[in-house]
Amino acid sequence: MANKHIIVVGGGVMGACVTYYLSLHNNIRVTVIEKTCIACNSSGKAGGFLAYNWSDDTPLGDLSRKSFKLHEELATELDGENKYGYRKVNTYSILYQKESSLRKESNNKKQEKDILTPWIDTSGIRHMEQLGNTSDTAQVHPRLFTETLFETAKQKDNVTLQIGFGVSHVIIDDNEQLKGVELNNGEIIQGDAVVICMGPWSGQLPILKVPIDGQRAHSIVFKPKTSIPPQMLFTTILDGTQTHHPEDGTIYMCGATDNSKLPSSADQIQVESKAIEVLERLRDTLAPELYDNKNEELIAKQACYLPISEDGTAFVGIYPKYNKQVLLAAGHSCWGILQAPATGLMITELLVNGKISCVDKDAVEALDPTDRCC
Ligand SMILES: Cc1cc2nc3c(=O)[nH]c(=O)nc-3n(C[C@H](O)[C@H](O)[C@H](O)COP(=O)(O)OP(=O)(O)OC[C@H]3O[C@@H](n4cnc5c(N)ncnc54)[C@H](O)[C@@H]3O)c2cc1C
Numbered sequence: 001m002a003n004k005h006i007i008v009v010g011g012g013v014m015g016a017c018v019t020y021y022l023s024l025h026n027n028i029r030v031t032v033i034e035k036t037c038i039a040c041n042s043s044g045k046a047g048g049f050l051a052y053n054w055s056d057d058t059p060l061g062d063l064s065r066k067s068f069k070l071h072e073e074l075a076t077e078l079d080g081e082n083k084y085g086y087r088k089v090n091t092y093s094i095l096y097q098k099e100s101s102l103r104k105e106s107n108n109k110k111q112e113k114d115i116l117t118p119w120i121d122t123s124g125i126r127h128m129e130q131l132g133n134t135s136d137t138a139q140v141h142p143r144l145f146t147e148t149l150f151e152t153a154k155q156k157d158n159v160t161l162q163i164g165f166g167v168s169h170v171i172i173d174d175n176e177q178l179k180g181v182e183l184n185n186g187e188i189i190q191g192d193a194v195v196i197c198m199g200p201w202s203g204q205l206p207i208l209k210v211p212i213d214g215q216r217a218h219s220i221v222f223k224p225k226t227s228i229p230p231q232m233l234f235t236t237i238l239d240g241t242q243t244h245h246p247e248d249g250t251i252y253m254c255g256a257t258d259n260s261k262l263p264s265s266a267d268q269i270q271v272e273s274k275a276i277e278v279l280e281r282l283r284d285t286l287a288p289e290l291y292d293n294k295n296e297e298l299i300a301k302q303a304c305y306l307p308i309s310e311d312g313t314a315f316v317g318i319y320p321k322y323n324k325q326v327l328l329a330a331g332h333s334c335w336g337i338l339q340a341p342a343t344g345l346m347i348t349e350l351l352v353n354g355k356i357s358c359v360d361k362d363a364v365e366a367l368d369p370t371d372r373c374c
């Protein structure tokens with residue numbers, strides 16, 4: 001269809017990647033509606049970790065592999081290294097317990113120290129394993145990545161961003177045809193198709209039944225005293241009776257999710273000081289030399305909501321009603337930054353060609369909203 005008008009709802013990483021790939025088609029016009037601001041939820045507060053083959057034992061193996069490669073391509077095209085910190089990383093898992101009675105020197109200790117010094121207190125490492133290297137794990141700064149994609153798309157004449165009012169309704173006529181969307185301020189925007197990229201809020205529009213909710217996670221970002229190598233740690237820290245699983249980038253550390261209810265919008269998200277204190281304590285245990293309280297180097301204490309679907313798999317494809325004019329790109333849980341480029345390409349292929357060819361059949365079927373909504 002010539003000059004199709006697509007409405008993309010949500011200014012997170014999914015909205016950014018859908019918009020970016022759609023913007024490459026001159027016969028498509030895109031309007032992005034973001035309620036709060038670009039990357040205001042998890043797309044601005046994630047770790048930005050990318051892994052090539054970590055979904056291989058699931059139907060989404062091809063989606064992750066394809067998306068990892070698209071990230072590489074995008075970084076080359078968009079100068080990702082400078083614009084959004086794209087870099088290859090070494091990735092480790094460690095089991096950590098700082099308890100001298102259990103301390104056991106091993107022959108590997110020196111090697112561990114060589115790898116992790118100067119930023120980790122290696123005396124508490126009980127087990128360590130390399131999970132990935134610079135050929136199959138990487139990282140982006142998620143907010144800068146999301147902003148760069150929107151900025152690049154916006155330079156095209158066919159893309160408009162509208163920020164400040166959210167979509168309150170998808171408008172469907174008596175013949176089950178999409179007319180457009182209505183915003184919180186009453187404005188109506190007409191369109192030929194709408195793509196729902198509302199993250200954890202994707203299930204909250206009247207008439208659409210999308211079983212997605214949110215789970216809150218806290219994180220801190222701090223500036224290290226010394227420069228440290230490009231490394232990602234998945235840690236299990238045995239701390240008294242509790243086990244914590246922070247995920248630690250060079251200056252980013254996040255904790256486990258909690259059950260706090262999803263607020264009405266991203267600007268209502270509450271940060272719990274106790275959750276931040278836990279992360280700060282774990283940081284001081286794991287990397288006591290890394291942070292100097294006197295220098296006020298804590299950059300962010302933050303929380304955001306992961307988009308979680310009821311069956312644990314994201315929705316990418318056509319909503320099973322309304323003449324194939326409503327599409328979903330939501331619910332990617334803890335892999336949304338990795339999987340966003342392939343998701344954006346899948347949605348674009350559907351809207352442009354009517355079918356998906358960029359990922360294999362297993363991924364298409366697993367992500368298909370048919371039979372999983374309503
Ligand atoms: C702590 C943490 C660490 C993570 N680390 C990683 C990682 O290392 N690697 C990885 O691949 N993934 C990671 N993730 C997962 C990733 O962040 C998410 O899967 C991804 O950001 C989801 O993006 P999204 O665009 O679907 O949703 P969001 O980022 O939530 O964006 C949705 C947008 O929709 C807007 N919106 C909501 N309602 C409306 C409305 N009615 N109208 C208009 N706009 C609306 C919101 O304001 C928001 O901006 C992490 C997540 C968390 C929480």
